[in-house]
Amino acid sequence: MATLSKPNLRQLYLPLPEAPRPAGRFATLVHLAIAEPRARQRVHAELAGRPEVVLVEGAEGQHVEPDVRLVLIEELAPAPIDVGKSTRIVAIGEGEDGHSLALAVSRGSWGYLRRLAGGDEICAVIRLVASGQSQLLQLISRKPEAVAYLMHHVRQAAPAAAVRKPASSPLTPRELEILGFVVRGETGEVIAEKLHMGQQTVKNHMAEIFHKTGAKNRAEAAVKAVSNGWLPALE
Numbered sequence: 001m002a003t004l005s006k007p008n009l010r011q012l013y014l015p016l017p018e019a020p021r022p023a024g025r026f027a028t029l030v031h032l033a034i035a036e037p038r039a040r041q042r043v044h045a046e047l048a049g050r051p052e053v054v055l056v057e058g059a060e061g062q063h064v065e066p067d068v069r070l071v072l073i074e075e076l077a078p079a080p081i082d083v084g085k086s087t088r089i090v091a092i093g094e095g096e097d098g099h100s101l102a103l104a105v106s107r108g109s110w111g112y113l114r115r116l117a118g119g120d121e122i123c124a125v126i127r128l129v130a131s132g133q134s135q136l137l138q139l140i141s142r143k144p145e146a147v148a149y150l151m152h153h154v155r156q157a158a159p160a161a162a163v164r165k166p167a168s169s170p171l172t173p174r175e176l177e178i179l180g181f182v183v184r185g186e187t188g189e190v191i192a193e194k195l196h197m198g199q200q201t202v203k204n205h206m207a208e209i210f211h212k213t214g215a216k217n218r219a220e221a222a223v224k225a226v227s228n229g230w231l232p233a234l235e
Helices: 037-047 098-106 119-130 135-141 144-157 173-183 188-194 199-213 218-227
Strands: 028-032 053-056 068-072 088-093 109-114
Touching (some): 028 119, 037 119, 068 109, 068 119, 088 098, 088 119, 098 109, 098 144, 109 119, 109 135, 119 135, 135 218, 144 173, 144 218, 173 188, 173 199, 199 218
Parallel strands (some): 028 053, 028 068, 068 088
């Protein structure tokens, strides 16, 4: 795994100028927290003039809390940055490999975009994230191999989770067993084969897991299980 250089946080998270929302529009306030000039210019060109977003850039003016902050994945800090309760990060990376997706979510991102994403795709992710949904976890849940990477990053980001007292689990032993396979990145088909049960039975167990944990997908359920101490994170 590549070692990422430490970003210049003073430059990256300078105070933002006030950017009033257009009257009568439900525009999303977006901060381009991208230090790399070429990448910032490209995203700006894709979003400039779109009525559904209001862009904020620069270091002058009053403080403002944006709805969404776009950041290159290599410019994200090793630990999630406290950007306020309502601001959500969308990371931008080269590809959608398991390691990149897991790295993004472990550093506090709610969404993920490829560097070459067009304006329509960028706006779609911004809208989803601004509405309170984790597009990134949805993306990871469609890539079983990414879940194992995610568990590794969760362990790195929160080493104290392994020693703190585990929270009480609402899951049955069978549900924890199935979720353990999910943590290791196994597909539903493989889980069914290893546990000698039908794939529909596995789906039924997963539906019950989602109901009990409040998770919306496999990746979110796996993160909750590990962070609460119900299951050990992968080494």
